[in-house]
Amino acid sequence: MNDFQPDPSWEALPLAAETRSLTHSVGIGRILDQGFGFLAVGAGISVLALAALLGWELYQGAEEAIRRYGMGFLVSSHWDPVAGRFGALPFLYGTFVSSAIALLLAFPLSVATALSLTEFAPVRLRRPVLALVDLMAAVPSVVWGLWAMFEMVPWLRQTAFPFLQRFFGWLPFFQGSIYGVSLLAGALVIAMMITPIVTSLAIEILQSVPLTLREAAWALGATRWEVMRVAVLPYVRSSLVGAGVLGLGRALGETMAVTMVIGNRPEIFLSLFAPGYTLASVLVNEFAEATSEEHLSALFEIGLTLVAVTFVVNSLARLLIRSVPFFFAPRPLRTESMETSG
Amino acid sequence: MSESASDPKRTVSSSAEGADPQRRSSAFQIEDLHVWFGNRAALHGISLNIPVHQVTGIIGPSGCGKSTFLRALNRMHEFIPGARVQGRIRLFGEDIYEASGDPILLRRRVGMVFQKSNPFPTMSIQENVLIGLRLAGTRNRDLLEERLEEALRMAALWSEVKDRLHAPGIELSGGQQQRLCIARALAVRPEVLLMDEPCSALDPIATAQIESLIRDLGQRYSIVLATHNLQEAGRTADCTAFFLEGRLIEFGSTKKLFTNPSQKQTEDYLTGRFT
Numbered sequence: 001m002n003d004f005q006p007d008p009s010w011e012a013l014p015l016a017a018e019t020r021s022l023t024h025s026v027g028i029g030r031i032l033d034q035g036f037g038f039l040a041v042g043a044g045i046s047v048l049a050l051a052a053l054l055g056w057e058l059y060q061g062a063e064e065a066i067r068r069y070g071m072g073f074l075v076s077s078h079w080d081p082v083a084g085r086f087g088a089l090p091f092l093y094g095t096f097v098s099s100a101i102a103l104l105l106a107f108p109l110s111v112a113t114a115l116s117l118t119e120f121a122p123v124r125l126r127r128p129v130l131a132l133v134d135l136m137a138a139v140p141s142v143v144w145g146l147w148a149m150f151e152m153v154p155w156l157r158q159t160a161f162p163f164l165q166r167f168f169g170w171l172p173f174f175q176g177s178i179y180g181v182s183l184l185a186g187a188l189v190i191a192m193m194i195t196p197i198v199t200s201l202a203i204e205i206l207q208s209v210p211l212t213l214r215e216a217a218w219a220l221g222a223t224r225w226e227v228m229r230v231a232v233l234p235y236v237r238s239s240l241v242g243a244g245v246l247g248l249g250r251a252l253g254e255t256m257a258v259t260m261v262i263g264n265r266p267e268i269f270l271s272l273f274a275p276g277y278t279l280a281s282v283l284v285n286e287f288a289e290a291t292s293e294e295h296l297s298a299l300f301e302i303g304l305t306l307v308a309v310t311f312v313v314n315s316l317a318r319l320l321i322r323s324v325p326f327f328f329a330p331r332p333l334r335t336e337s338m339e340t341s342g
Numbered sequence: 343m344s345e346s347a348s349d350p351k352r353t354v355s356s357s358a359e360g361a362d363p364q365r366r367s368s369a370f371q372i373e374d375l376h377v378w379f380g381n382r383a384a385l386h387g388i389s390l391n392i393p394v395h396q397v398t399g400i401i402g403p404s405g406c407g408k409s410t411f412l413r414a415l416n417r418m419h420e421f422i423p424g425a426r427v428q429g430r431i432r433l434f435g436e437d438i439y440e441a442s443g444d445p446i447l448l449r450r451r452v453g454m455v456f457q458k459s460n461p462f463p464t465m466s467i468q469e470n471v472l473i474g475l476r477l478a479g480t481r482n483r484d485l486l487e488e489r490l491e492e493a494l495r496m497a498a499l500w501s502e503v504k505d506r507l508h509a510p511g512i513e514l515s516g517g518q519q520q521r522l523c524i525a526r527a528l529a530v531r532p533e534v535l536l537m538d539e540p541c542s543a544l545d546p547i548a549t550a551q552i553e554s555l556i557r558d559l560g561q562r563y564s565i566v567l568a569t570h571n572l573q574e575a576g577r578t579a580d581c582t583a584f585f586l587e588g589r590l591i592e593f594g595s596t597k598k599l600f601t602n603p604s605q606k607q608t609e610d611y612l613t614g615r616f617t
Binding site: 210212216221230231234237 | 418421423446447448454456458460462464473478523526
């Protein structure tokens with residue numbers, strides 16, 4: 001059957017002229033390859049350069065404020081442009097609290113939605129729901145803000161906040177008079193805006209779990225719930241936290257919708273029913289009207305602070321992921337007895 | 343335990359000699375099994391009895407339905423959208439597709455080892471072995487300890503890992519990982535073990551270890567081994583079934599099937615004359 005015999009003259013076969021010209025010329029491919037390499041490196045550098053330029057511009061603008069107020073800028077809670085006093089603490093507080101509440105509400109909801117869709121719902125539901133979720137993520141900020149202002153805030157003022165105050169009024173977070181526009185309203189609208197994004201990411205992440213792992217759990221007689229707990233969640237734990245971090249990044253910088261419902265009052269109240277202010281909101285509200293040099297400079301420093309806060313929060317979250325490696329893993333079996341007997 | 347029980351001189355032919363596998367007591371009795379994926383039929387009416395306490399090899403070219411057949415035996419097709427199973431499969435007399443049957447309980451009785459080793463990456467060696475028992479709700483620490491050692495010994499892995507039971511399972515070599523998966527399947531003491539090309543991703547030494555393990559386990563377990571490696575079936579299986587394009591072509595003792603096949607297609611496949 002195997003009657004193939006190599007041609008003895010094979011080695012001696014001369015290269016045909018056209019073949020030689022092909023193998024010995026550089027060819028258009030090589031030139032394109034090099035060209036693409038330069039292009040890619042250039043693109044990479046330009047991103048870094050843009051980031052550096054942004055930081056430099058912000059710093060330049062903020063230099064006067066930094067020199068004049070020093071650390072007082074970040075720890076003072078008095079913001080009065082007319083009197084020339086600039087303390088950014090209320091904005092920092094508002095940004096952190098609204099983002100934290102938003103993430104606390106949005107993250108479990110997003111992960112639960114994603115889990116129900118990938119682990120429990122029929123497969124044919126997955127695609128339409130995913131499309132809908134992505135569509136929600138694409139709704140412009142100002143539209144969320146409009147809806148929140150005309151639908152959510154009145155409802156909060158008339159129904160939800162009085163209810164919370166009646167049953168949880170003993171907590172300092174739910175005391176004081178109710179205006180509707182409030183830190184909590186801001187947090188809620190942020191939560192609604194980041195939920196689709198985190199959900200969409202979480203679905204992608206959950207779909208990345210190798211089938212072989214799910215099969216391993218199924219073959220051992222795991223229920224759907226157990227497959228999720230044993231095979232799925234431990235595998236995607238850090239990616240899910242990463243999705244949460246991305247959501248938090250968006251929450252910290254969220255501007256328009258928050259500005260419309262948070263109340264815009266640069267003061268710190270413990271109550272979540274009280275109006276608040278965020279770094280992003282004060283920028284968008286005051287930039288156009290900032291006439292004095294120091295006011296403008298202070299706003300630049302607000303921008304710089306916002307960038308720094310986002311950066312620090314992202315770095316911290318990444319550290320957190322690494323320090324709790326087996327967050328979702330089942331509790332380890334204690335084995336003191338085993339070690340002594342073995 | 344099993345390491346001492348292994349008898350290297352035991353040959354495949356001696357244990358299956360003279361035995362008509364259809365007449366012996368059966369672990370699985372399969373009648374007219376059809377499987378469809380959407381409109382495509384993957385198995386066309388398979389009838390076959392899997393003998394107790396023997397290794398049953400399933401051979402055939404890629405796409406002949408070996409895996410599909412195996413997965414019908416522990417109802418793994420239920421996770422595939424569009425998959426349909428028809429026919430009757432009885433495990434020691436009980437119809438496993440009966441409405442009252444619980445697939446979760448079935449899968450505890452019918453363990454499975456996959457083509458690619460798949461230990462849970464976030465779990466230690468010990469947790470991997472015991473996860474089946476923990477899923478079954480076993481809390482008794484003495485029992486867990488006992489089964490841990492038993493399963494690892496049966497999988498011929500105990501001596502290699504006994505000092506590092508808390509190391510992650512994925513730190514082991516490929517062959518060790520596959521034996522870990524075998525230990526994981528054995529820890530719940532299943533009645534049948536399904537193995538879907540367990541050696542296809544392993545090097546020759548690891549393959550030889552797993553094959554000798556399969557022969558040992560075959561004395562106490564009913565094993566169904568799907569493989570595209572004819573030598574592997576010849577070395578490990580007591581009886582062998584040849585599948586082609588979703589049909590059972592021939593089933594008999596391995597010796598008979600390999601030396602004197604009754605079907606022309608079997609002979610063609612075994613001798614490599616196959617298009």
